[in-house]
Amino acid sequence: MKIYINLKEFQEIIKMEMQLAKGVRDILPKEKIVMNRVLDTLRQAFELYGFVPLETPIIERWETLTAKGGVGEESDALKETFKLKDQGNRDLALRFDLTVPLARYVAINPQLKLPFKRYEMGPVFRDGPIKLGRYRQFWQCDIDTIGVKGMLAEAELLALVQNAFQKLGVDILIKVNNRKLLNGILEQCGIKKKESAIVTIDKLEKIGAKGVTEELLQRGYGSEQIEKVLRLLREKRTLKELKKEVNYEEGKQGLGELEELFGYLKTMKVKCVEFEASLARGLGYYTGTVFEVFAVGSSVISSIAGGGRYDQMVGKFAGGNREIPAVGVALGLSTILDVIKAKREFKEKSLANAYVIPIQTVKESLRLVQKLRQKGINADMDLNGKSIGKNLEYASALGIPYCIILGGDEVKQRKVLLRNMQTGKQELLGIIGVIRRLKKK
Amino acid sequence: MKIYINLKEFQEIIKMEMQLAKGVRDILPKEKIVMNRVLDTLRQAFELYGFVPLETPIIERWETLTAKGGVGEESDALKETFKLKDQGNRDLALRFDLTVPLARYVAINPQLKLPFKRYEMGPVFRDGPIKLGRYRQFWQCDIDTIGVKGMLAEAELLALVQNAFQKLGVDILIKVNNRKLLNGILEQCGIKKKESAIVTIDKLEKIGAKGVTEELLQRGYGSEQIEKVLRLLREKRTLKELKKEVNYEEGKQGLGELEELFGYLKTMKVKCVEFEASLARGLGYYTGTVFEVFAVGSSVISSIAGGGRYDQMVGKFAGGNREIPAVGVALGLSTILDVIKAKREFKEKSLANAYVIPIQTVKESLRLVQKLRQKGINADMDLNGKSIGKNLEYASALGIPYCIILGGDEVKQRKVLLRNMQTGKQELLGIIGVIRRLKKK
Numbered sequence: 001m002k003i004y005i006n007l008k009e010f011q012e013i014i015k016m017e018m019q020l021a022k023g024v025r026d027i028l029p030k031e032k033i034v035m036n037r038v039l040d041t042l043r044q045a046f047e048l049y050g051f052v053p054l055e056t057p058i059i060e061r062w063e064t065l066t067a068k069g070g071v072g073e074e075s076d077a078l079k080e081t082f083k084l085k086d087q088g089n090r091d092l093a094l095r096f097d098l099t100v101p102l103a104r105y106v107a108i109n110p111q112l113k114l115p116f117k118r119y120e121m122g123p124v125f126r127d128g129p130i131k132l133g134r135y136r137q138f139w140q141c142d143i144d145t146i147g148v149k150g151m152l153a154e155a156e157l158l159a160l161v162q163n164a165f166q167k168l169g170v171d172i173l174i175k176v177n178n179r180k181l182l183n184g185i186l187e188q189c190g191i192k193k194k195e196s197a198i199v200t201i202d203k204l205e206k207i208g209a210k211g212v213t214e215e216l217l218q219r220g221y222g223s224e225q226i227e228k229v230l231r232l233l234r235e236k237r238t239l240k241e242l243k244k245e246v247n248y249e250e251g252k253q254g255l256g257e258l259e260e261l262f263g264y265l266k267t268m269k270v271k272c273v274e275f276e277a278s279l280a281r282g283l284g285y286y287t288g289t290v291f292e293v294f295a296v297g298s299s300v301i302s303s304i305a306g307g308g309r310y311d312q313m314v315g316k317f318a319g320g321n322r323e324i325p326a327v328g329v330a331l332g333l334s335t336i337l338d339v340i341k342a343k344r345e346f347k348e349k350s351l352a353n354a355y356v357i358p359i360q361t362v363k364e365s366l367r368l369v370q371k372l373r374q375k376g377i378n379a380d381m382d383l384n385g386k387s388i389g390k391n392l393e394y395a396s397a398l399g400i401p402y403c404i405i406l407g408g409d410e411v412k413q414r415k416v417l418l419r420n421m422q423t424g425k426q427e428l429l430g431i432i433g434v435i436r437r438l439k440k441k
Numbered sequence: 442m443k444i445y446i447n448l449k450e451f452q453e454i455i456k457m458e459m460q461l462a463k464g465v466r467d468i469l470p471k472e473k474i475v476m477n478r479v480l481d482t483l484r485q486a487f488e489l490y491g492f493v494p495l496e497t498p499i500i501e502r503w504e505t506l507t508a509k510g511g512v513g514e515e516s517d518a519l520k521e522t523f524k525l526k527d528q529g530n531r532d533l534a535l536r537f538d539l540t541v542p543l544a545r546y547v548a549i550n551p552q553l554k555l556p557f558k559r560y561e562m563g564p565v566f567r568d569g570p571i572k573l574g575r576y577r578q579f580w581q582c583d584i585d586t587i588g589v590k591g592m593l594a595e596a597e598l599l600a601l602v603q604n605a606f607q608k609l610g611v612d613i614l615i616k617v618n619n620r621k622l623l624n625g626i627l628e629q630c631g632i633k634k635k636e637s638a639i640v641t642i643d644k645l646e647k648i649g650a651k652g653v654t655e656e657l658l659q660r661g662y663g664s665e666q667i668e669k670v671l672r673l674l675r676e677k678r679t680l681k682e683l684k685k686e687v688n689y690e691e692g693k694q695g696l697g698e699l700e701e702l703f704g705y706l707k708t709m710k711v712k713c714v715e716f717e718a719s720l721a722r723g724l725g726y727y728t729g730t731v732f733e734v735f736a737v738g739s740s741v742i743s744s745i746a747g748g749g750r751y752d753q754m755v756g757k758f759a760g761g762n763r764e765i766p767a768v769g770v771a772l773g774l775s776t777i778l779d780v781i782k783a784k785r786e787f788k789e790k791s792l793a794n795a796y797v798i799p800i801q802t803v804k805e806s807l808r809l810v811q812k813l814r815q816k817g818i819n820a821d822m823d824l825n826g827k828s829i830g831k832n833l834e835y836a837s838a839l840g841i842p843y844c845i846i847l848g849g850d851e852v853k854q855r856k857v858l859l860r861n862m863q864t865g866k867q868e869l870l871g872i873i874g875v876i877r878r879l880k881k882k
Contacts, residue, residue, distance in 0.1 A: 036494055057467065136500070351488045397554050
């Protein structure tokens, strides 16, 4: 059987085939240029604080990612995990975060020297519903300290977070709380199903006391208990105030940890921190400190980083009964890029500082462009023999700041014509003059 | 039903669950540190030559990766492609290279300014048999110029390759050939099924003239034709020699292109190039220049980069009938790392230059380590209150060059004890002295 199809239809089919997969996207040069700068800055900050890079694979065994003690079977992350098989029919999955792979790494490397301070930056995958700004593949940047029980690890991480965002030029506020304090308060108020209550309480700032009360009532919690909890966790509570009111052991322990942490942060001059009694963070595996980072004075209101202490997960993964303390922070790269974008648009389409236009001077132009590159100047050149007009248009579209026009006359004079693309000003300069001018930029 | 299992068995199961997926691996800090340096150096070289970064997604539509005009249905890459589905039951695949995604990108962005010079570095996936050193996830670094028909694009790429490896401290040899020349020669020798013959001829250097003859005979080619071909393609042929013997139009065109290219390379002082008449490269989509890069004087004999011109593929992907010329090179990151490793072992397990050991001086030590970081010195600190001995052992295991011991006495004297971990020499220094010493490193 033959199928008759007209050319236009055929082209439509071809075009359709060429679409992106649903929920993923290309990171265009103008965005990737900024993203690379951000990643470089972060890496530099991480390494300044003694963290080393690790790269775990994107494909993990399905059993690893679904192991108990990790995110748990209830987690959205797990429901949204991409499954696949290899040619040996083995069940595999694309990693949905960088924490479970880290726990797996520590588990299979028992000889690892602790503390192990590592960072990992790379794409993770979630087969979730597509919302504005939510993609099925997105970058995470994680920093974790494995093997430190005390608050010094948290203090170091938060100092690093402050330093990293300072370098990125982003003002931040870090809200800090402690799960032990939260658990103690819930216990004290007679609340039993704590995990589920915590998920609702975490929304306090978003939906207010009324919203939280309604949701907790719906979830079957008693109104008396709810009232007690909300009184203790109301806005702007200070550690000092709570110290008088918290009387369960776990709560006291959490308070003690917070006081210790704030002491270290003061010594380390980390000033952008604030205690927030209702902060919980959704994930079940946190065991102590939790924190969330927000950009101050930005139109982006969602958090740009967050993390906390998870002292049980890694140990469970390692299969033994020993506790392997851990604390980490995940930076949301795309939200950070949104914050930077809100300040100034991404528009760099080229990293070249100069674009050489030969006019029947290919050889001389090749030598010139090579000379510039030798001097460390990012340089590009017309390779298509286009007209001057077309070339200027191209360089302008790409945002290249300078064009260098090289005709036969210039070659004879041992000069080149340097055109400032912003002002349109042209100068006849020797090669040394050009290099000096371009290096200054 | 209950299953009884002893603790040891249970731990074994847990451990098994925690294994890596088959054929993938963790890139450990000591290797990732070197890899990051290599990637930084490459990026710097790519940008020096006017290339911009692009990041395409790891997940593509199955239809995109299997589209005709790409690697073709016969390709190993395609047979080894990981398949998966999303929650909408759509057929997806993990990318097996960075070239097809680039073609897809150009196809769906018809407004793109040409030439488009981009680089992309990232993992690709092949569900193939596991051989020594072959992984199912591995990094590729691609540089491609889309939209330049002439040999200037090749010249620029090869100059860039020379420059990048110079920066990496790797001596290279680039072997260059042209598919048109090869096609012309086959035509001239009366060989019809050219694609298949080319695959065998590509092995000339590896299996010798005898091996190639046998394989071609087996594949049904006539002995007279084979003899003719091998006479023309024998080792150390020069362009000059071939110019006298090649008389088919396509072959002459290939020779002309090679001469033009070698002319530009001479102007650009790219000296590490050599014409190699039998070089073909397996992939079907090459249409002109092909080249392969080898490390000279290294124990690693496989090629460390390779590429060529593929003028038809991108146009076919774009769905129209227009030709979109393209030329590119793919750098094999893991082979490059092998070459570097063959010269010196990777053993850096930390990037810290100093490790602070507090002796009951946590606060002062925190201030000190923060001071060092402010001065741009990568610094780490004991967070666990370990003994001096344990701390020195830890710093030594991680290869950190200096330890700074800070006890109460030192604090009183406003000094610190700086220990050179290689020599064991200890000095009592003021903070300024320490900074000066560490900055020198």
